[in-house]
Amino acid sequence: MSIITIERKILEKNDAVAEFNRKNFKEKKIFAINLLSSPGSGKTSILEKIIELLKDKVNIGVIEGDIQTKIDAERIEKYGIPVAQIITNGACHLDAILIRDAFSTLSDKQISLLFIENVGNLVCPATFDLGENIKIVIVSTTEGDDKPLKYPAAFQKANAMIINKVDLIPYLNSSIEILKNNALKINPNLKIFETSCTKNIGIDKLCEWLLDNINKL
Amino acid sequence: MSIITIERKILEKNDAVAEFNRKNFKEKKIFAINLLSSPGSGKTSILEKIIELLKDKVNIGVIEGDIQTKIDAERIEKYGIPVAQIITNGACHLDAILIRDAFSTLSDKQISLLFIENVGNLVCPATFDLGENIKIVIVSTTEGDDKPLKYPAAFQKANAMIINKVDLIPYLNSSIEILKNNALKINPNLKIFETSCTKNIGIDKLCEWLLDNINKL
Numbered sequence: 001m002s003i004i005t006i007e008r009k010i011l012e013k014n015d016a017v018a019e020f021n022r023k024n025f026k027e028k029k030i031f032a033i034n035l036l037s038s039p040g041s042g043k044t045s046i047l048e049k050i051i052e053l054l055k056d057k058v059n060i061g062v063i064e065g066d067i068q069t070k071i072d073a074e075r076i077e078k079y080g081i082p083v084a085q086i087i088t089n090g091a092c093h094l095d096a097i098l099i100r101d102a103f104s105t106l107s108d109k110q111i112s113l114l115f116i117e118n119v120g121n122l123v124c125p126a127t128f129d130l131g132e133n134i135k136i137v138i139v140s141t142t143e144g145d146d147k148p149l150k151y152p153a154a155f156q157k158a159n160a161m162i163i164n165k166v167d168l169i170p171y172l173n174s175s176i177e178i179l180k181n182n183a184l185k186i187n188p189n190l191k192i193f194e195t196s197c198t199k200n201i202g203i204d205k206l207c208e209w210l211l212d213n214i215n216k217l
Numbered sequence: 218m219s220i221i222t223i224e225r226k227i228l229e230k231n232d233a234v235a236e237f238n239r240k241n242f243k244e245k246k247i248f249a250i251n252l253l254s255s256p257g258s259g260k261t262s263i264l265e266k267i268i269e270l271l272k273d274k275v276n277i278g279v280i281e282g283d284i285q286t287k288i289d290a291e292r293i294e295k296y297g298i299p300v301a302q303i304i305t306n307g308a309c310h311l312d313a314i315l316i317r318d319a320f321s322t323l324s325d326k327q328i329s330l331l332f333i334e335n336v337g338n339l340v341c342p343a344t345f346d347l348g349e350n351i352k353i354v355i356v357s358t359t360e361g362d363d364k365p366l367k368y369p370a371a372f373q374k375a376n377a378m379i380i381n382k383v384d385l386i387p388y389l390n391s392s393i394e395i396l397k398n399n400a401l402k403i404n405p406n407l408k409i410f411e412t413s414c415t416k417n418i419g420i421d422k423l424c425e426w427l428l429d430n431i432n433k434l
Contacts, residue, residue, distance in 0.1 A: 038255045039339050039368055040360025067340065069366050090370065092309065092340040120368070122256050123284065123309040123338050142359035142382065143257025149286050151256055151337070153307060165359065171385055173415060198390060 010095075014128055017096035021103070021131025025114070030061075031214045032114040034130050036154050037138035038147075039120030042164040044072045045197040046138065046206075047115055051079045053207045054113070058214060061111035063102045065094040065119045072117060082109040093124040096131055113214055126153040134159040134213070141165045141172055145179035148186045155183050160191040162206065167196040227312075231345055234313035238320070238348025242331065247278075248431045249331040251347050253371050254355035255364075256337030259381040261289045262414040263355060263423075264332055268296045270424045271330070275431060278328035280319045282311040282336045289334060299326040310341040313348055330431055343370040351376040351430070358382045358389055362396035365403045372400050377408040379423065384413040 025032045035043050044064075051060055062083040064073040073085035084102040086094060099116060116132060118125040126135075137158040139147050142165055148155040155161065161183050163176060176194065183190055191209070195202035242249045252260050261281075268277055279300040281290040290302035301319040303311060316333060333349060335342040343352075354375040356364050359382055365372040372378065378400050380393060393411065400407055408426070412419035 038257065038337070038360075039364055040255065040357070066367055068369055069363070071363055071367065090340075092338075119340070120255070121309075121338055121340050123307075123336070124341065140257070140359060142357060142385070143255075146286070146288055147256055150283055150288065152285055168359070168385060168388055171388060171415075198388075 011127070014096045017100055018129040018131040021096055021100055024103070025131060025133070028111070029217060030111055030114050031217055032116065032130075032132040034116045034118060034132040034135045035138060036118050036122070036125050036135060036158065037120060038122045038140075038143060041120070041138045041140040041143065042197055043117050043120070043138055044075055046162060046164060046195060046203070047117060048075065048079070049197050049200070049203040050115075050207055050210070051076070051081055053203060054210070055079060055081065057211065059110045059112045061106050061109055061114045063099060063106075063114065063116045065098070065117055067091070067119055082106050082111065088119060092119060092121050093128050094118050094130060095128050099130045113210065122147070122151040122154050126157050136160045136162060138162045138164055139179070141169050141174055141176065141179070145174050145176075145182060148179070148183040152186045155186040155190065158187065158190060160193065160209075162193045162195055164195050164197065166194045166201060167199040228344070231313045234317055235346040235348040238313055238317055241320070242348060242350070245328070246434060247328055247331050248434055249333060249347075249349040251333045251335060251349040251352045252355065253335050253339070253342050253352060253375065254337060255339045255357075255360060258337070258355045258357040258360065259414055260334050260337070260355055261292055263379060263381060263412060263420070264293065264334060265296070266412075266414050266417070266420040267332075267424055267427070268293070268298055270420060271427070272296060272298065274428065276327045276329045278323050278326055278331045280316060280323075280331065280333045282315070282334055284308070284336055299323050299328065305336060309336060309338050310345050311335050311347060312345050316347045330427070339364070339368045339371050343374050353377045353379060355379045355381055356396070358386050358391055358393065358396070362391050362393075362399060365396070365400040369403045372403040372407065375404065375407060377410065377426075379410045379412055381412050381414065383411045383418060384416040
């Protein structure tokens with residue numbers, strides 16, 4: 001019982017700071033996106049492709065969340081984009097307090113589109129509101145087509161799903177149609193994109209949708 | 218501070234039950250293996266391949282851990298193997314208490330090799346001792362070659378690593394050599410296997426090693 005109490009306290013504290021972040025982003029006219037996925041689904045690769053297409057059209061900023069290493073932040077920094085790296089030292093998710101603190105290091109930058117790349121974990125990050133405008137869940141074709149049923153929370157809470165690595169489908173016992181149907185069973189409102197970073201597929205449509213969302217702010 | 222206290226209590230309780238499980242397995246001459254990986258790395262597919270090769274040589278039992286669904290237990294049941302399904306209802310890892318309770322449902326079965334398929338999560342399950350003899354971490358080639366550096370705990374605690382989906386290497390910007398080197402930086406004692414379930418690669422070597430381990434009991 002004490003575990004539940006403590007967890008509730010953590011979430012209450014988190015939600016209060018998430019509200020602070022949300023107001024802060026709104027005041028600064030920033031559209032914030034929380035990217036969720038398993039390790040190795042291609043979050044950073046998709047970010048790189050989005051940055052290539054959009055960096056001359058919109059001011060992008062990135063907060064990278066990792067358990068260890070600053071590999072991802074170094075990949076993003078090469079594009080001349082403002083980036084803050086959070087190293088959680090073992091913790092399995094980002095929370096709103098970490099985002100508040102990381103964002104404060106970017107407060108002098110002109111940002112209108114902020115990506116928050118969460119820790120690679122399809123379970124725990126789904127529980128924590130960071131103050132973002134939308135959540136996007138990324139699932140790679142190589143993970144199989146049953147993941148939305150087995151890890152429903154991330155798919156329930158997401159506004160959009162990116163099916164990445166679609167170029168590998170010919171070599172897999174996995175179906176994009178079954179994956180889509182399973183995701184829509186969990187969340188009928190999910191907007192779905194299909195991408196491949198190595199073959200440059202679908203990033204343009206994803207970017208159009210992102211620009212539409214920013215323009216609606 | 219209170220969070221740490223509670224976590225310590227949870228881990229102390231867990232470790233006491235893990236010791237109970239370990240003694241229980243030892244008395245019954247059961248070799249228990251805790252399988253850790255990200256979602257979709259191929260834990261269940263590797264289990265199916267091992268069962269095909271070993272089921273006439275050794276009495277296998279399986280405990281399946283999933284957040285939702287009994288898809289994995291149903292896959293294993295087709296082989297006529299005793300299986301218990303744990304559905305965690307959102308919880309991100311298995312613990313020793315869940316294993317004690319799940320194993321009690323298998324106590325009338327002849328088992329000498331017990332596989333525990335943990336929840337798909339490369340982070341949280343690494344912290345919880347289940348009373349197993351060894352931990353095996355599975356990483357798929359499609360997850361990239363930097364995962365041991367970014368998620369070190371699972372690789373530090375594992376006795377062996379299986380690099381799965383090696384048949385997809387020609388289509389990836391990912392190197393098995395770099396992946397191995399990164400894993401050995403984290404844990405120089407890691408025994409490493411390379412497998413593909415779709416192309417039936419490396420399962421024989423893995424099974425030989427498992428039999429060696431059981432025979433040493």
